[in-house]
Amino acid sequence: MKTILIPTDFSETAKHAAIYAMEIARQIKAEKVILYNTYQTIVTIGADPLVPAVDAVGIDNLKKGSETGLENFKFILLAYQPENIVVETLSEFNLLTPGIQSVCERMPIDVVMMGITGGDAIEENLFGSNTIQVAKNVTVPVIIVPKEAPVKPIEKVLFLCDFQKVVETTPIQPIIKVLDATKAALHVLNIDKDNSHFTPETPHESLMLHNLLHQYNPQYHFVDGNDFMETANNFVKENKIDLIISIPKRHGLFDTLFKRSHTKMMAFHSIVPLMVVHD
Numbered sequence: 001m002k003t004i005l006i007p008t009d010f011s012e013t014a015k016h017a018a019i020y021a022m023e024i025a026r027q028i029k030a031e032k033v034i035l036y037n038t039y040q041t042i043v044t045i046g047a048d049p050l051v052p053a054v055d056a057v058g059i060d061n062l063k064k065g066s067e068t069g070l071e072n073f074k075f076i077l078l079a080y081q082p083e084n085i086v087v088e089t090l091s092e093f094n095l096l097t098p099g100i101q102s103v104c105e106r107m108p109i110d111v112v113m114m115g116i117t118g119g120d121a122i123e124e125n126l127f128g129s130n131t132i133q134v135a136k137n138v139t140v141p142v143i144i145v146p147k148e149a150p151v152k153p154i155e156k157v158l159f160l161c162d163f164q165k166v167v168e169t170t171p172i173q174p175i176i177k178v179l180d181a182t183k184a185a186l187h188v189l190n191i192d193k194d195n196s197h198f199t200p201e202t203p204h205e206s207l208m209l210h211n212l213l214h215q216y217n218p219q220y221h222f223v224d225g226n227d228f229m230e231t232a233n234n235f236v237k238e239n240k241i242d243l244i245i246s247i248p249k250r251h252g253l254f255d256t257l258f259k260r261s262h263t264k265m266m267a268f269h270s271i272v273p274l275m276v277v278h279d
Contacts, residue, residue: 017115028181
């Protein structure tokens with residue numbers, strides 16, 4: 001894990017995520033951090049309201065504002081920048097999610113780290129937030145950093161697993177990269193309700209996962225719980241987990257964790273960063 005991409009909108013949430021990313025960059029001995037910001041076209045309505053006109057001056061101002069903002073953001077992060085790590089800035093005319101995906105295709109990005117932005121409005125429409133869209137659509141692993149996440153090294157990693165088609169659906173390489181880079185202890189958690197997910201194949205699938213991860217001496221935990229998020233949060237607190245790894249398609253992460261569900265949204269109520277990897 002040598003290169004980290006940090007998208008930013010220059011908010012306090014983004015600043016905290018960037019400071020956290022710098023600490024992890026120090027821990028994993030990363031070589032490069034890229035601060036990334038996108039800007040979009042300002043469209044003005046001309047004489048014919050059906051024919052929008054592009055304000056070229058507005059584009060220039062947006063470009064300059066983005067570049068200046070990145071340089072100021074980079075300066076703020078100097079106090080947290082590890083030695084021997086190169087920090088670059090990248091400003092692009094694009095939408096955020098496709099922009100990040102494009103960068104990841106053009107450059108050897110190992111992980112994207114970003115906070116949940118949008119202020120209070122995100123609580124009204126969490127699924128539509130930039131961070132969730134990035135985590136859902138970008139193919140590179142994305143670490144979502146809660147605004148109150150402690151800035152500290154990763155010592156304990158929790159992998160949420162349903163033990164279904166483990167070999168076919170577990171993106172093992174991103175998990176291995178995190179474990180190798182951080183030297184963290186690995187916990188594997190399966191959350192069930194009245195053994196409703198236990199099948200005759202479960203013991204075999206458990207063995208398959210162990211074959212993939214045995215060199216990391218994982219500790220396995222099987223917990224019964226009626227509320228997935230509440231059960232996961234309790235486990236995180238009791239076991240002092242530093243990072244959760246989840247595969248969205250495995251247990252409907254974006255249908256379960258990140259939709260509105262009263263006050264039980266893991267993204268807001270856990271102080272633990274969440275790493276999203278796709279199968």
